[in-house]
Amino acid sequence: MTDKPTNLIDNLVRKDVLNMVPYQSARREQAGGSCWLNANEAGGNNELDISLSDLNRYPDFQPQQLINAYADYAGVENKQVLATRGADEGIEVLIRTFCQSNQDNIIICPPTYGMYAISAKGHAVNITTVPLTNELQLDLPALSAKKDNTKIVFICSPNNPTGDVLNKSDIISTLELFKDSALVVVDEAYIEFCPELSFAKLLNEYPNLVILRTLSKAFALAGLRCGFTLASNEIITMMSKIIAPYPISNPVSAIASKALTQNLADMQQRVVSTNQLNIELSEFLKQQTWLIKLFTSKTNYILFKANNTIALFNSLIEQGVLIRNQSSQLSLENCLRVSIGNANELEQFKSAINIYNQQQENSTCKT
């Protein structure tokens, strides 16, 4: 590599962030020690549990055991990992670190995850929309036409809500296209369902590559609020200036670290059964007379297009089965998204659909 990542990142980052000194918490400034009287903490222990005995202390800025555990799991270096309050905080911090309000823009490729646009709006950052093609892939000609003031390109793969991955070669072309001008963020919130397709292996090759991860999906820990940004150490260092001083609480760190080490097999088992249920649910949906299109899913949800979606959606609600209407998303008219859940939830969904079909039949007979 002839490119110096440092130059790219120094050029991309907001000028005021480049020169900014991060908040110096006592915990970040002074490691070790045994008598901690430097942070106005309460003395004594609050003995809830072995792993929670240190709640009187502020947590480490980036808890070592958690960073080690995630770096090991993801196959990257410790210094390439930033732990955040969910992947959503990663999105927010990236925008606040790299985009100047009322000047810079991000590119989003809808239909896609909604938080990129929301975080951009919250920081008065412009949004350039480069829709996915009819095949729901990246539109490379359109991406290459739009480069002025773009600081971040958000790509979601596997994409939410459509469920399939984007072509690897297109993502690489995008990394190349923006290699001197913008970060390319690949949101891998669902990558555990198809781990072989991760871009994490390419971090050292593309200094403008950023990967978002979360424990909210395959790890089944959405309530924990824990996610990770994987990127070059230059990028992580800049983001560390903007993120809150104690983003990860001690209990979150303890639970997340355990999920990533001792309990890693639980997640892998969940992925195996979800991928099996994905096949079952797809077969079931294919049998429905009202189905117009089933989208390929490499995730724990399935998008489908149907006739009479409003009646279907409402009937499910009446039966207590909640799914997501995606009709308002670009090019997703009459599309619904159902999460795969567990075997029991899938059975409930199926019987609710069967009852809906019965209702429809009865009403056609009457008229």
Ligand SMILES: *Cc1c(COP(=O)(O)O)cnc(C)c1O
């Ligand atoms: C759920 C989701 C996130 C956010 O995850 P959290 O870690 O819960 O904040 C980010 N990106 C995509 C594509 C998601 O589906």
